[in-house]
Amino acid sequence: MRYLSEIIEGLAFTKLQGSADVEITAVVFDSRKVVPGALFVAVRGTHVDGHDYIEQAIKDGAVAIVCEDLPGHTAEAADFLMVQNSAEALGILASNFYANPSKKIKLVGVTGTNGKTTTATLLYQLFRDLGYKCGLLSTVENQINGRVIPSTHTTPDPVALNALLDDMVAQSCDYCFMEVSSHAVAQHRIDGLTFAGGIFSNLTHDHLDYHKTFDSYLKAKKGFFDALPKGAFALTNVDDRNGNVMLQNTKAFKKTYGLKNMADFKVKVLENQFGGLLLNVDGDEVWFKMVGSFNAYNLLAVYAAAILLGQEKSAVLTSLSKLSGAEGRFDYSIAPNKIIGIVDYAHTPDAVQNVLSTVQDIRKGTEKVITVIGCGGDRDKTKRPVMAKTACDWSDKVILTSDNPRTEDPAQIIKDMEAGVDPGNQRKTISIVDRREAIKTAVHLAQPGDIIVLAGKGHEKYQEINGVKNHFDDKEELLNAFSKL
Numbered sequence: 439m440r441y442l443s444e445i446i447e448g449l450a451f452t453k454l455q456g457s458a459d460v461e462i463t464a465v466v467f468d469s470r471k472v473v474p475g476a477l478f479v480a481v482r483g484t485h486v487d488g489h490d491y492i493e494q495a496i497k498d499g500a501v502a503i504v505c506e507d508l509p510g511h512t513a514e515a516a517d518f519l520m521v522q523n524s525a526e527a528l529g530i531l532a533s534n535f536y537a538n539p540s541k542k543i544k545l546v547g548v549t550g551t552n553g554k555t556t557t558a559t560l561l562y563q564l565f566r567d568l569g570y571k572c573g574l575l576s577t578v579e580n581q582i583n584g585r586v587i588p589s590t591h592t593t594p595d596p597v598a599l600n601a602l603l604d605d606m607v608a609q610s611c612d613y614c615f616m617e618v619s620s621h622a623v624a625q626h627r628i629d630g631l632t633f634a635g636g637i638f639s640n641l642t643h644d645h646l647d648y649h650k651t652f653d654s655y656l657k658a659k660k661g662f663f664d665a666l667p668k669g670a671f672a673l674t675n676v677d678d679r680n681g682n683v684m685l686q687n688t689k690a691f692k693k694t695y696g697l698k699n700m701a702d703f704k705v706k707v708l709e710n711q712f713g714g715l716l717l718n719v720d721g722d723e724v725w726f727k728m729v730g731s732f733n734a735y736n737l738l739a740v741y742a743a744a745i746l747l748g749q750e751k752s753a754v755l756t757s758l759s760k761l762s763g764a765e766g767r768f769d770y771s772i773a774p775n776k777i778i779g780i781v782d783y784a785h786t787p788d789a790v791q792n793v794l795s796t797v798q799d800i801r802k803g804t805e806k807v808i809t810v811i812g813c814g815g816d817r818d819k820t821k822r823p824v825m826a827k828t829a830c831d832w833s834d835k836v837i838l839t840s841d842n843p844r845t846e847d848p849a850q851i852i853k854d855m856e857a858g859v860d861p862g863n864q865r866k867t868i869s870i871v872d873r874r875e876a877i878k879t880a881v882h883l884a885q886p887g888d889i890i891v892l893a894g895k896g897h898e899k900y901q902e903i904n905g906v907k908n909h910f911d912d913k914e915e916l917l918n919a920f921s922k923l
């Protein structure tokens with residue numbers, strides 16, 4: 439329980455009505471979750487306007503309201519505070535409500551189109567191996583010192599986020615490694631947090647349904663670096679064409695990493711096999727369990743961040759060489775008849791190309807690559823034809839299927855994908871709406887030694903169809919089909 443006066447510290451507002459010193463039991467931005475004594479923040483969303491629920495929130499016991507526009511009639515029962523941007527205010531209010539946990543832990547954020555989960559998870563695994571207490575906020579799951587807390591978003595909303603950080607502080611965590619999605623920056627989910635460092639992985643095509651243009655997607659990512667405080671580090675991938683853009687306006691100290699361009703931290707890929715990567719890291723040759731040269735970037739980012747956080751090189755490399763990263767990323771299994779199956783979360787054109795080009799780099803030569811791929815419904819439609827084209831360009835056979843259709847017609851999503859397939863590649867593709875059947879067919883078509891790539895769902899344990907999440911697990915389906923061979 440805290441007083442309103444404490445929660446609004448640092449918030450720019452026009453006080454309109456009330457004492458500003460009532461006791462607050464919770465900060466809530468969804469009227470359906472209001473409890474007696476709550477502070478309700480009215481946020482304008484993509485579907486509805488939280489301002490329309492102010493009256494309901496007060497009926498349900500809210501004692502204070504933060505809003506951008508005052509409703510026609512204001513109930514005497516509540517304090518009203520008017521702000522310019524409620525979403526921005528929510529970040530500050532949530533941080534204050536939990537007594538600013540991000541200031542009591544070293545918080546490191548990872549942003550970029552691909553590699554966030556891998557990088558954040560490796561950092562979490564590394565620092566735990568080095569003996570620290572840590573938290574992780576990621577797409578796959580959240581964790582506090584090994585305790586798993588299911589995650590619903592890549593970056594949680596500000597209230598959930600601060601509650602998790604507060605829990606980490608209570609569990610004496612030294613570090614928290616978190617993913618920062620572009621939605622989170624644009625929706626102010628990370629406002630009010632104090633970061634010790636930020637890492638940029640890369641920027642390629644994704645989420646244009648939400649950001650509309652690549653430029654505004656870029657601006658969202660850059661916004662994270664612009665807001666980093668002095669004293670934090672801003673670590674960027676200079677091989678990405680937007681890597682330096684991230685550093686343009688940051689107050690944090692700037693550090694770079696890369697495989698190709700001049701950088702503060704560099705590695706060289708010496709070997710790239712199914713068994714892992716042999717890298718030269720600042721003169722030391724080290725084997726890592728992670729597969730694919732894109733993972734050389736993730737490993738380098740993790741290594742660089744660990745050094746910037748004051749860790750010792752040899753201890754970092756020894757620990758890092760043992761780690762295998764997040765679930766469902768280049769996860770491979772071998773069938774009794776030697777078919778290889780790879781489950782990977784590639785759900786952007788660049789990730790599809792990276793995973794498939796890696797397979798091409800490390801396969802022995804004569805084997806065929808069969809890719810099973812779909813695209814999510816109610817998400818960026820423009821990536822569908824590109825992902826299908828990329829899959830065809832890098833595979834011998836492609837089975838176009840469903841990912842999470844959500845509220846869309848799965849057959850139409852597949853049609854959108856088919857539109858991207860070059861005429862010369864059309865005979866390479868088959869379309870099978872049912873993902874389970876698609877996986878079975880891939881296994882059926884494969885000869886010993888062939889490589890099957892199941893792209894897009896990685897760790898996901900469900901398939902979302904019309905608002906219902908049915909149990910579905912690519913790895914389980916793959917192993918099931920293998921067992922029937």
Ligand SMILES: CC(=O)N[C@H]1[C@@H](OP(=O)(O)OP(=O)(O)OC[C@H]2O[C@@H](n3ccc(=O)[nH]c3=O)[C@H](O)[C@@H]2O)O[C@H](CO)[C@@H](O)[C@@H]1O[C@H](C)C(=O)N[C@@H](C)C(=O)N[C@H](CCC(=O)O)C(=O)O
Binds near residue numbers: 470
């Ligand atoms: C498009 C998007 O990002 N939407 C997020 C947004 O919801 P919204 O703007 O649609 O909210 P809305 O339904 O219009 O409601 C507006 C406001 O009215 C309130 N409301 C609504 C109804 C009601 O009865 N009472 C009430 O008070 C809502 O609580 C909200 O504050 O704010 C919500 C609260 O933070 C999020 O849960 C929600 O995520 C949705 C579920 C989602 O699917 N988001 C995805 C796209 C996402 O965020 N992805 C990123 C990146 C993924 C990645 O690349 O890894 C992520 O970080 O996970």
Ligand SMILES: Nc1ncnc2c1ncn2[C@@H]1O[C@H](COP(=O)(O)OP(=O)(O)OP(=O)(O)O)[C@@H](O)[C@H]1O
Binds near residue numbers: 550617640736766793
């Ligand atoms: N550094 C990288 N560069 C390009 N592609 C990558 C990189 N790391 C991973 N990938 C590819 O992207 C997929 C997703 O990786 P990961 O889950 O780490 O990314 P993410 O940024 O967290 O994605 P999301 O936006 O869904 O949270 C992987 O399965 C792999 O195919």
Ligand SMILES: N[C@H](CCC[C@H](N)C(=O)O)C(=O)O
Binds near residue numbers: 814895
């Ligand atoms: N974090 C990504 C997940 C996509 C995963 C894919 N399986 C899908 O459902 O589209 C997003 O929100 O775009």
Ligand SMILES: [Mg+2]
Binds near residue numbers: 555617
């Ligand atoms: Mg992620």
